[in-house]
Amino acid sequence: MIKSVLHRLCSLSGVSGCEDEVGEYIVSELKGVAEVKIDNLGNIIAFKKGKQRSLRKVLFSAHMDEVGLIITKINDDGYLRFSTIGGIDTRVLISARVKVGKNKVNGIIGIKAVHLLSKEEKTTVPKLSSLYIDIGAKNKDDALKYINEGDIAEFDSDFVEFGDNYIKSKAIDDRFGCLALIELCKKELLYDTYFAFTVSEEIGLRGAFACAYEIKPEIVVVVEATTAVDLADIKGENKVCSLNCGAVIPFMDKQTIYDKKLFKFATELANEKQIKWQTKTKIAGGNDAGAFQRSLAGIRVLSVCVPCRYLHTPSCVINFYDCEHTEKLLFELIQKLGGESNV
Amino acid sequence: MELLKDILLQLSMAYAPSGREHTATEIIEKFLLKYTKDIKKDALGNIIAVIPSKKTNAKKIMLDAHYDEISLMVTNIDDDGFVKFTSPFGVDIRSLLAKEVIIHGVQEVFGIVSSKPPHLLSDEEMQKAYKVEDLAIDIGFNNEKANKLINIGDSITFKARTTNLKNDIICGKSVDNRAGVTAIIGCLELLKNINLEVELIVLFSVQEEAGTKGAKVGAYTVNPDTAIVVDVSHAFTPDASKDETGEMGKGVMIGISPILKREISAELTQLAKENEIPFQTEVMSDNTGTNAASIQIARSGIPTGLISIPLKYMHSPCETVMLSDIECVSRLLAEFVKGIREGETI
Numbered sequence: 001m002i003k004s005v006l007h008r009l010c011s012l013s014g015v016s017g018c019e020d021e022v023g024e025y026i027v028s029e030l031k032g033v034a035e036v037k038i039d040n041l042g043n044i045i046a047f048k049k050g051k052q053r054s055l056r057k058v059l060f061s062a063h064m065d066e067v068g069l070i071i072t073k074i075n076d077d078g079y080l081r082f083s084t085i086g087g088i089d090t091r092v093l094i095s096a097r098v099k100v101g102k103n104k105v106n107g108i109i110g111i112k113a114v115h116l117l118s119k120e121e122k123t124t125v126p127k128l129s130s131l132y133i134d135i136g137a138k139n140k141d142d143a144l145k146y147i148n149e150g151d152i153a154e155f156d157s158d159f160v161e162f163g164d165n166y167i168k169s170k171a172i173d174d175r176f177g178c179l180a181l182i183e184l185c186k187k188e189l190l191y192d193t194y195f196a197f198t199v200s201e202e203i204g205l206r207g208a209f210a211c212a213y214e215i216k217p218e219i220v221v222v223v224e225a226t227t228a229v230d231l232a233d234i235k236g237e238n239k240v241c242s243l244n245c246g247a248v249i250p251f252m253d254k255q256t257i258y259d260k261k262l263f264k265f266a267t268e269l270a271n272e273k274q275i276k277w278q279t280k281t282k283i284a285g286g287n288d289a290g291a292f293q294r295s296l297a298g299i300r301v302l303s304v305c306v307p308c309r310y311l312h313t314p315s316c317v318i319n320f321y322d323c324e325h326t327e328k329l330l331f332e333l334i335q336k337l338g339g340e341s342n343v
Numbered sequence: 344m345e346l347l348k349d350i351l352l353q354l355s356m357a358y359a360p361s362g363r364e365h366t367a368t369e370i371i372e373k374f375l376l377k378y379t380k381d382i383k384k385d386a387l388g389n390i391i392a393v394i395p396s397k398k399t400n401a402k403k404i405m406l407d408a409h410y411d412e413i414s415l416m417v418t419n420i421d422d423d424g425f426v427k428f429t430s431p432f433g434v435d436i437r438s439l440l441a442k443e444v445i446i447h448g449v450q451e452v453f454g455i456v457s458s459k460p461p462h463l464l465s466d467e468e469m470q471k472a473y474k475v476e477d478l479a480i481d482i483g484f485n486n487e488k489a490n491k492l493i494n495i496g497d498s499i500t501f502k503a504r505t506t507n508l509k510n511d512i513i514c515g516k517s518v519d520n521r522a523g524v525t526a527i528i529g530c531l532e533l534l535k536n537i538n539l540e541v542e543l544i545v546l547f548s549v550q551e552e553a554g555t556k557g558a559k560v561g562a563y564t565v566n567p568d569t570a571i572v573v574d575v576s577h578a579f580t581p582d583a584s585k586d587e588t589g590e591m592g593k594g595v596m597i598g599i600s601p602i603l604k605r606e607i608s609a610e611l612t613q614l615a616k617e618n619e620i621p622f623q624t625e626v627m628s629d630n631t632g633t634n635a636a637s638i639q640i641a642r643s644g645i646p647t648g649l650i651s652i653p654l655k656y657m658h659s660p661c662e663t664v665m666l667s668d669i670e671c672v673s674r675l676l677a678e679f680v681k682g683i684r685e686g687e688t689i
Contacts, residue, residue, distance in 0.1 A: 079581050089461045091473070095438035095659040097506070097514075106506050108514055110656035110663065112583040114435035115632075123472050125437070132581055134655065134663065136508025138592075146509065158504075160443070162453040163483015168443075231457050232425035232479035238463060284462050309481065313441035315455045317481060 001179065001323045005029075006167070007159045009175035013104075015068030015152045016085050016203045022064040022178065026197050029182050034195065039214055043207045044197040046185060054191040054338030059217035060184065060330070061208065061288055062177025062224070063201035066170065067312045069098060069153040071133070074144065078137030080107070082153060083128070086202030090128045092313040098133060101151035107133040157314035165320040166243075172316035174201070176306050177223035180327050184334055191338025198288055205255070205291035212295030219262065219337060220292040221302045223330060225318065226250065227285050228307035237281035241307045243319040246276025247326040248305040252283050255290025262302040265343045266333060275329045278307075285311075304330055344511065344666050347529050350374060351513055351669070354521035355505045360414030360498035361432055361553040363447060364388045371410060371524065371547055378531040389561040390547040394531070394539065401542045404680055405567035405645075406530065407558055407634050408523030408574065409551030412516065413658050415475075415499035417446065424489040425457065425479040428499055432552040437472050438659040443502040444480060448493035453502065454480040501660040511666040512591070518662035520551065522652045522669055523573040529673030534680060541683050551634055558634035562641035569607065570647045571679065572635040573672060575664065576625055578653035589653040591664070594621025594671040598649030600631050602639050607648035614678045620671050625651055650675060 014022035019042055026044055030036050034046040044064070067086030074080055080100065084093075098107045109131055114122070133153060137143035157170040181195050194215050198207035212220075230242035241248045249266050251258055270277040289301040306326045309317040337343065354374075359367035371390055375382050381393040390410070413434045419427040426446060430436060439456045446452040457479045461469060480499070482489060505515030527545055534543070544565050549557035551574075562570065577583065578591040589596045595615060599608045615622035630636035631649055639647045650672055655663040 075581065077581065087461065089440075089458070089469070091437070092441040092458065094440070095435070095442065095656065095661050097503075097661065106508055106514070108508070108656070108661040108663065110580060110659065110661055111435075111437070112580050113577055113655075113657035113659075114433065114437075115657060116577060116583055116587055125470055125472055126582075130582055134508065134580070136510045136512035136514075136663075138510060142509070158443075160453060163481075164485070164488065166483030168455055227460050227462070229460060229463055230423070231459065231481070232421050232423065232427065233477075234459070234463075310441055310455065310458065311460060313458070315441040315443065317455060317483070319483075 001327055006175065006179045009178055010159050010169040010171045013154050014064050014066050014171065015154050016065040016200045018152050019064040019199045026178060026182065030185060034185050039210055041207055041210050042199045043211050045211065045215060046195040048185050048189055048193050048195065050189040050191040050193060050338065052191055055341055056218040057194065057216065058337045059194040059196055059215055059220045060181055061196040061198060061220055061222050062181050063174045063198045063288055064178060065200055065202050067202050071100065071147065071149055071151045071153065074140050074149055076140050078139045078143045080133040082133060086312065088312050091125050093131060096314055097156035098153040099156045100133060100135060100153040101147040103146060105135050105146045107135040107153065110134050155314035166317055167320060168315050168317050170314050170316065172308055172318055173225040173311050176225045176318065176323065180223050180330055183327065184330060190335045193334055193338065201288050205288050208288035208291035209295055212292050212299060216296060217299060219300050220289065221304060221333060222287050222289040224287045224303060224305040225308035225311065226305035227311045228309050240282045240284055241278050241280050243307050243309060244321055245278045246322060247329045248280060248307050249277055250280045250303055253286045254283060255286030256293055256301060258302055259300040261343055262300055266302055266304065269332050269336065270329050273332050276325045277329065344670055346532060347525055347666055347669050350528055351521060351525040352505050354524055355515040355517050358445065358447065358500050359411050360447065360500050361411040361550050363498045364411050364549045367410060374528050378535055385560065385564055387557055387560055388549040389557050391561065391565060392545040394543040396539050396542045398540060401540060402683060403544060403567040404541045404683060405544045405546055405565050405570040406527050406676060407546040407548055407570060407572045407638060408527050409520050409548045409557065409634055410524050411549050411552055412500060413552050417493055417495050417497040417499065419495065420486060420489045420493060422486055424482065424485045426454065426482060426493060427479050430475045433658055435658045436475050439478060442660055444499050445502045446493055447498045450492065452482050452492050454482040457481040503660040512663055513666060514661050514663045516660045518664050519575045519654060519657055522575055522654065522664045526573050526652060526669045526672035527676065529669065530676035533673060533677040537681065539680065541680060543680055548634060555634045555637040559637035559641055562638040562645055566642055567645060570638045570645050571676065572633050572638060572647060572649045574633040574651050575654035575657065576651035577657060578655045580655050589623050589625055591653045591655060592667060593623050594668060595675050596623050596625040596651040596653055598625050598627060598631060598651060600627040602630050603635060603649050604646040607646060611648055611650065611675060611679060614682060615675055618674065618678050620675050
């Protein structure tokens with residue numbers, strides 16, 4: 001995995017509905033590598049010719065969008081009210097930095113100082129509706145010079161390498177998947193393969209529905225970053241999955257019961273190739289597989305993920321070692337799925 | 344104003360957790376060296392700089408600003424290498440989730456404040472603010488490596504870039520009270536070519552966040568005739584009460600409190616009016632919670648005044664001030680120092 005490309009991908013803006021920056025970059029990366037088209041919603045669909053024709057249409061998919069905020073109202077005093085796009089825990093927004101609008105205006109989500117709180121306020125989480133973004137505007141007219149109601153705000157969070165091979169950034173969910181697909185697409189592949197970079201996963205798997213209709217695949221492998229909760233004081237199955245323990249192959253999440261044969265095939269392949277893998281020990285989360293599976297007359301789905309801590313916060317954390325195992329498994333899968341008749 | 348901005352940007356990026364301020368002394372001394380060579384450090388780490396007067400037995404005026412910053416402290420490293428901590432100095436715990444921190448261990452160790460994802464929490468838990476004991480720092484090392492890098496008792500500070508918002512507003516960590524330090528350096532700049540009637544002593548003090556401790560011993564050493572404390576105070580935000588806060592961009596906040604000498608507060612107000620320096624009044628019924636509280640009762644008592652810079656989001660990683668307010672403080676301090684003549688009794 002090329003860390004510098006992941007760095008680049010994570011630093012792009014791509015809050016759901018505004019994925020253009022990510023899309024343009026991916027198209028530039030795939031130039032001359034695959035046949036690329038962009039559909040009506042902004043999904044990027046790439047077809048890569050392999051050495052042989054595939055026995056069936058196989059699609060590898062990752063989403064381009066990330067969670068973020070939308071400015072709902074500018075107050076008379078120049079502060080911006082907002083709502084969340086995608087699931088964000090209100091508590092991680094407190095004192096967070098954001099970039100607002102096309103010009104990426106610096107903003108902060110401040111709250112009144114701890115010294116000014118009542119006893120009750122100290123123990124409760126402020127309501128989302130009480131939070132606001134401060135860009136330093138004097139009043140509404142001043143704010144309107146820089147931004148508009150309806151503008152998007154994204155997390156302002158650096159890409160940092162730390163600890164023993166760990167990476168922290170915003171939007172690793174799912175720029176990791178985008179990176180994995182770009183790298184696969186650049187390799188010499190045995191079989192013809194489709195790749196999709198979808199929009200609007202975080203607001204209800206919307207892009208994937210259109211992709212399924214357009215490509216009509218028989219098998220979809222969704223490449224994602226999935227919630228790991230291997231944190232202090234969390235024991236046993238509550239960890240869901242753990243960093244440093246390899247690729248995650250879920251059997252079920254809140255959207256999807258994964259195809260049993262594909263699950264078995266992937267796990268056996270990982271064992272055979274000595275690729276470290278784990279499954280999720282809780283039925284949690286969900287991804288584009290949920291949309292693909294119930295598209296057309298039904299599509300068989302598999303998901304291969306990298307475990308990621310603090311998903312949907314400005315500070316997603318993954319381990320490089322897991323990325324390598326995940327990518328290795330994806331490569332083995334792509335070299336097999338097009339040719340196996342009994343999977 | 345560009346000078347003030349440059350100083351504040353550099354100072355707020357430096358680390359000076361209470362009781363472990365040594366990591367920032369060098370950069371502060373660098374700024375002071377432009378104005379005097381007489382710079383000393385005392386047993387606790389207070390920086391004391393003297394700008395001598397041409398006169399003998401000149402009155403001693405002390406300007407104080409604390410340079411320590413709010414911090415956390417390591418209490419344990421768990422079996423998986425997560426770092427547990429305590430919060431002895433008033434950090435806003437609600438501000439911690441998913442934030443970047445630096446643990447000041449054998450080396451600076453980067454970490455993220457770890458939080459459980461929403462889907463593992465009940466609806467009831469989601470409404471509750473975390474307690475410090477529920478949190479841990481993720482440093483990406485296992486227990487063995489973590490133990491080599493970090494010791495129990497190490498200080499932890501926010502890691503945050505200092506950035507510009509619109510209208511010359513600066514946002515960063517530890518702006519409380521590097522803004523005050525900046526204002527005093529700005530005052531020295533204004534006074535640099537003036538022969539002072541008074542001996543001017545700058546005290547950049549430690550351990551304010553730990554209970555205004557540094558200023559107490561600093562004031563003992565300096566033994567000034569008059570002291571002015573520069574700190575930050577709350578500026579209005581939409582979720583606060585206008586009655587409890589000052590206003591950003593409206594200039595100096597001149598403190599009035601039972602512990603502050605009335606004549607000094609009045610003199611500062613008079614000087615602000617005469618020199619058209621925007622000001623607002625901050626009335627407090629208590630000991631102000633600033634270094635003024637301990638300076639006033641150092642030695643046999645020191646007449647003390649308090650000037651504050653309006654600041655939003657205190658004790659978070661995004662403390663926010665407006666440069667023009669800092670400039671107003673520098674100007675008012677300079678007028679105060681210039682205005683005192685030998686034999687006057689303020």
